[in-house]
Each structure stands twice: as C-alpha cells, then as structure tokens.
Amino acid sequence: MSADPAGLFSVEGKCVAITGGAGVLCGAMARALADRGANVAVLDFNLQGAQTLCRQIEAGGGQALPVEVNVLDREQVRAAFDKTAAELGRVDVLINGAGGNKKEATCVPPESLFFDLDIDAVRWVFDLNCAGTILPSQVFGRHMAERGDGAIVNISSMNAFTPLTRIAAYSAAKAAVSNFTQWLAVYMAQNHSTTIRVNAIAPGFFLTEQNRFLLQNDDGTATERGQQIIDHTPMGRYGHPDELVGALLWLISDASQFVTGTVIAVDGGFSAFSGV
Secondary structure, three states: OOOOHHHHOOOOOOEEEEEOOOOHHHHHHHHHHHHOOOEEEEEEOOHHHHHHHHHHHHHOOOEEEEEEOOOOOHHHHHHHHHHHHHHHOOOOEEEEOOOOOOHHHOOOOOOOOHHHOOHHHHHHHHHHHHHHHHHHHHHHHHHHHHHOOEEEEEEOOHHHOOOOOOOHHHHHHHHHHHHHHHHHHHHHHHHOOOOEEEEEEEEOOOOOOOOHHHHEOOOOOEOHHHHHHHHOOOOOOOOOHHHHHHHHHHHHOHHHOOOOOOEEEEOOOHHHOOOO
16 A cells, blocks of 8 residues: 555556446546546447547547447447457456436326336336446456456445435436445455455436436426425535546545445435435
C-alpha cells in the first residue's frame, strides 16, 4: 500500500473495462479514469457512441478503446474480453455499468397497472441488469482469478435499498445486483484470491435517458415524481455524473484494499432520509 495519501487513490496505468461505457454515468467514469492515467476500454452495444466517447477521451490526451458488445451474449462478451486484453495487455478492473429500465415494465396507475405489465418487458429488465452483470463477471472474473488480482464494481441503485413505486422490475433486478455483489465478493475471496475485490455503487438520482420520462416534463419542469425525489433528497438536487467518480476511485484503488462486498450509496442523503 502506498505511503503517500494521494497515491492511495491512484489509478494510473490500470486497465479498466466498462460495460455500458457510452452511457451518461459510465461515460463520465470513463473520462475521469482516462484523465487520471488509466487505460480504458469502453464496452457498449452502441459502438458509434463508444467510438465517439473514445475520440473525445483521446483528444484530451487519454487512452481509450471502443469495443462493441451485447452483454447478454456470452460469445460477444468473450470476444470483447479478448480484444480488450489484447489491446490493453490485461484487465485490472471491470465496471458492470450496462443496465436500464423499460417503459413497458413500468406501472403508472391508472394508465397501466402491475397486473397488466408485459412479462417480456419484465424479463428484458431482469436480463439486462442481472445477467448483464453476471455474464461479464464470469468472463472477466476468470481472467482475474487466473491472475490472482483485480477489482469488480457493479452499478446498483437506490431501488436495491428500498423499492420505489412504479418500477417493480427494475427495483427487483437492482436488488439482485446488490445481492450478487455480496455473493461474488465472498466467492472470489474464498475460492480464488483475497486480493480480488467486488463492490457496488448505488447512485441516487441522476437524470439519464432511461429515467427522464419519469422525472421531467417535456418543458423541463419536474414531474410530480421528480419533485418528490428532490423533496426527499436532503441535498435538494439531482446528482452530477462526475460526483460518482470519488467513490469509484476509492473502490478500484489501493485505498480500499480491505473493502469487499459493499454497496456504496452516492445519493445526496436520499437513502438516509425517512421523509420526516
């Protein structure tokens, strides 16, 4: 462990793969890591988005590799790992950021009721968030087990602490991601290496393309639900994507060498507030 407090949080030279890397939150993570000297592979179903982000990172002097992948297809995940490892030399860190919700799996009474939710849409949400975290963890995690070192960071949600109304499938799926994080942390430490750490970040409320329709009207004003969220967030605002970076740097650097199996809330106090 570095004796230099600043060095404790260094990610310089680390090789990092980020699924869902072209998205708003993971894109901010990719930029921040590259700015700090990490070599970043941006894995995303949207190759054009990944390429655009990587060009932006490289224009700023960073190193980034765009990789197309469907995180629900084992062969594609294996191919993405092979490309990442070949280009970067190894993978020190996996960030499982691929995930999201679907409008058809959301119930907004009286227009749509839980009893009528499209079960295919529910399966889609579970597959993307759960299988989309487990499958990359299998492929990239095997590499870490063979090397005896590494860090995995999953992206959970506030819904994993207390389910929110309307988003039944997403809440349950993210709860599964948090549970899997704890399970995999124990498995890796007991069966492969005590220097492989598995943790999760649970973002509070950040405006993204997946949730904007629930939180913001077409004119940019808050929906009733959006205002409820702001009112129940002690800091009184949505988070900024860059505000996830501090927790991420801690979890993948030497600063957290004795931390595994945790789910870190970055939420402006939302999960701590009872509402009164």
